[in-house]
Amino acid sequence: MSHLDDEKIALIAMGEPAGSDADMEHLVECENCAAEVAAMSRVALVARSSVVEGDLESPPADVWSRIHGELGLTSAVAADPASDVHPPESESASAASAPVPAAGPATAIEADAAEAVAPRHRSRVRPRRRSSATMWILAASMALVVAIGAGVWIARTLTPSSAVIASAELAAFPDHPDAEGQARIDDDGDGRRTLTVTLDGDELVAGDYREVWLIREDGQALISLGVLDDSSGTFRVPDSVDLDEYRLVDISFEPVDGDPAHSGDSIVRGELDFA
Structure with a gap:
């Protein structure tokens, strides 16, 4: 029973339509080939799941040469696969006109073909030599995973994390029981602060709107942060506001009358706790 060649195994592992019905039947019966497809499928899956949206940068020209040297690949694949450079016409013509070597001792390809037709048994799993194409796929996939992993680690390390620095329960006023x-x-780690409020149990009166305020503890000064359109909203706290002084959070009903002052009709209010 002959085995699938390495290039076909690589294509099947990546989900390409390279296998015939006979090849699929062979994978069911052959532990050797099935094990290689499974191993390469895991590498391809990790590489694909790690890719984020956007264009990938082209690697420098010396990347493939280093991979080529590390893997000990032959001169037949010395050219960078990502390069658009093609050999000059003179070289192509010279290669095409090169004499065909005379018959001699069996070449490595012939030896592989002879081994492929030799009887094999499922009970004995024998190692198979990977082709340069297979090694390139594995090397490129692993390099991509390492590069993306490093980028994610750097992004997470350098991006400040948001933290809740204060909270409050807002109690109802008598007119809104x-x-x-x-x-x-919330503080985003760079000093930018936001106030997030939620309000339930009180319907908006037609013609009015709800406004969110920060009020000084003595009640003698207040700052409007904006209009609450839904049951919740998030508002930027100005950098100049000292929350040690403006500790009261208030949500009020406001009539559409052109007056920017607080209407005096508070729905809920509560004091921020920084503990």
């Missing part, structure tokens, strides 16, 4: 709310302050 069913209302309840929550608030929290």
Whole structure:
């Protein structure tokens, strides 16, 4: 029973339509070939699942030469596979006109062909020599995984993480007994702060809107952060605001009357806790 060649195994592992019905039947019966397809499929899957959207940069010209040297590949694959450079016409013509070597001792290809037709048994799994094409696929896949992994690690290391630095339970005012709310302050690690509020249990009155405020503890000053259109919203806290002073979070009903001042009709309010 002859085995599938390495190039066909590589293409099947990557999901290319390279296998015939006979090849698929062979994979069911042959442990050697099935094991190689499974191993290469795992490498291809890891490489594909690690790729993010966007164009990949072309590797420098010396990358393939280093891979070629590390793997000890033959001169037949010395050219960079990613290069568009083709040999001059004179070289191509010279190669085409080169004399065919006379018959002699069996070549390595003939030896492989002789071994392929020799009887093999499922109970004895024998190692197979990988072709240069197979080694290139494995080397390129692993290099891609390592490069992407390093990029993800660097991005996670250098990107500041957001953290909740304060929170508050917002209690209802007497005119809005069913209302309840929550608030929290987030810091993105670079000093930018946001206030996120949620409000439930109180319907918006037609013609009015809801506004979010930060109020100083003594009640003598307040800052509007914006309009709350839905049941929750996130608002940027100005860098100049000292949250040690403006600790009260307030959500109010405001009439559309052109007056930017607080209407006095608060729905919920609560004090930020920085513990």
